[in-house]
């Protein structure tokens with residue numbers, strides 16, 4: 001069953017669109033990584 | 045002068061050893077004990093398993109690197125833990141048995157001031173009768189040698205398909221409580237794409253078999269995620285991908301026995317079923333290594349250190365799923381009894397699973413164990429190293445660095461097919477890794493802006509870029525530490 005439409009597939013596989021996507025994804029991922037981490041417990 | 049011993053040179057052990065060596069002066073000793081002579085970038089095993097990447101591209105020998113950087117390397121496996129020393133040795137130590145070289149088979153007491161147990165999982169194939177990589181038509185991609193065998197097996201099937209033979213391919217989890225669904229998910233999509241590129245896709249029937257209750261659970265209780273401008277469940281996203289690629293699925297399946305070409309499993313309805321296959325890649329269950337621990341009088345104290353995996357600062361009190369909280373998850377990965385022992389990465393015992401536990405009508409537990417992917421493995425290793433570095437420098441315990449998986453994001457770029465212009469990847473980020481159902485009660489425990497999915501060619505490029513970046517980092521080339529974990 002073709003669940004992904006031709007236009008969606010075009011967007012997913014078009015190298016120019018995907019190059020932009022590559023930079024956007026890299027930045028989004030870096031933001032999450034740079035967002036850091038920490039504990040979850042309250043210290044009295 | 046302090047001596048820090050790191051057991052294991054996988055993602056977490058190697059990250060810890062590299063940071064320790066960089067930040068501690070040479071008067072302090074950093075020792076790595078690991079049985080494999082090579083470092084391997086495990087995520088790229090997927091591409092070894094489809095014949096698109098030779099294993100030499102995902103590994104490099106550790107000894108020359110460690111020699112150059114001033115890290116003492118023992119190609120040995122840890123056998124037992126002696127955190128109080130013994131009657132003759134007053135320092136704590138581990139017994140390590142050499143696995144190669146002139147002293148192969150000999151044992152040595154490796155003393156330490158701080159110990160990092162980064163031994164990851166034991167690939168517990170024995171837990172499923174007949175599940176033996178390379179036998180009975182089943183394969184694994186968990187190590188590069190397994191992945192090489194998998195490609196050989198798959199290639200044989202491709203040749204048969206080219207001769208007109210129909211083939212059944214089964215990929216997923218090989219045990220009722222296996223984890224690492226993500227790796228199997230990547231492999232099934234890569235295999236599917238490879239069959240298309242060999243023009244034999246119509247000759248194969250491809251089936252996903254998994255202990256997940258729903259598609260896209262990934263051992264993380266599923267995700268609600270942003271997908272473009274809409275909000276989607278991970279189950280919907282995976283269903284869309286599988287339907288689009290004509291992949292069938294069997295869920296809630298606890299595989300319990302393999303015979304040549306037959307996978308026997310029980311489902312959540314308690315039915316005992318069998319799925320036939322010609323080629324199967326099934327992830328085994330992961331377990332602890334079965335280490336023993338002894339006190340100064342040589343009495344068994346294994347239960348102070350291990351609960352399968354190593355006991356750390358988690359809340360292990362048994363409680364029902366509804367009462368689980370993110371606070372149960374560890375923050376410093378320090379053993380509560382022996383405070384100079386730490387266990388980052390997969391080596392620590394999780395307080396419970398992440399996915400909701402489920403039993404079949406016969407009482408068999410069928411649900412994914414909690415995954416700990418590369419990013420949290422690296423992050424937890426670095427924070428353990430940083431706490432040890434601070435403690436060494438200050439001369440007293442410092443646990444300033446904390447990183448609970450309940451307050452940490454992860455990016456997982458799942459390869460969905462190899463190829464510079466026809467490859468694909470599914471990029472998923474999750475924050476936090478452990479769903480916080482109190483803080484994010486409306487969005488299935490996760491921050492929607494930071495939990496998103498994206499499918500396309502960019503994902504493949506990203507996965508490839510990460511492959512090169514992390515191998516560069518692992519080789520400790522100039523400015524390697526600028527690349528985050």
Ligand SMILES: Cc1cc2nc3c(=O)[nH]c(=O)nc-3n(C[C@H](O)[C@H](O)[C@H](O)COP(=O)(O)OP(=O)(O)OC[C@H]3O[C@@H](n4cnc5c(N)ncnc54)[C@H](O)[C@@H]3O)c2cc1C
Nearest residue numbers: 052053054055056086087121122163164227389390417418
């Ligand atoms: C096929 C596959 C694909 C994956 N893809 C991804 C991905 O795309 N992204 C992602 O984030 N994660 C991925 N993962 C998960 C990731 O590989 C793990 O999270 C990570 O390897 C865990 O690191 P670790 O250091 O805790 O354990 P490991 O990497 O398993 O390292 C354990 C180390 O301990 C050593 N050891 C074992 N026994 C002993 C002993 N007795 N004494 C001393 N040393 C010992 C081993 O030789 C090894 O060096 C994938 C996993 C698999 C199997």
